[in-house]
Amino acid sequence: MNFRSKRKQDFEIFSNSFSDIMFFLMLFFLIVSTMITPGAIKLALPQADKSPQMNKQTEKIAISVTKDLKYYINDKQIQFSQIEPELLKIKKGNVEAFAIVRCDNTIAVQSMVDVLQLGNKTGVKMVLATSRKEKAR
Secondary structure, X not given: OOOOOXXXXXXXXXXXXXXXXXXXXXXXXXXXXXXXXXXXXXXXXXXXXOXXXXXXXXXXXXXXXXXXXXXXXXXXXXXXXXXXXXXXXXXXXXXXXXXXXXXOOOOOHHHHHHHHHHHHHHOOEEEEOOEEOOOOO
């Protein structure tokens, strides 16, 4: 007794719509990933009316100071005493290097000045990051 049918069934899966969906998802994630800020450390930056544009060809060092006085260089937490050796190490590799100092707007000015003095001492150009000031109407 043979219960199998004589017609053989072929199954097809149309993948055109799947490839379109995957293409759009890839585009979405590429666009969203470029919108993410490089500094993942959350800070409330001080505000200024204008900010100068920096040359993108030189090496940038991001120094962040949080409101509880934790120090970061390029998203790596370090002690205050380690900032100067790190700056010297980076300065040795690139003479044109500069540091973007991102300080929380609630910290004491002296903490910010201490970091800026280390840059002065090592010869690394320091730039203070600010957010755009909202215009009063």
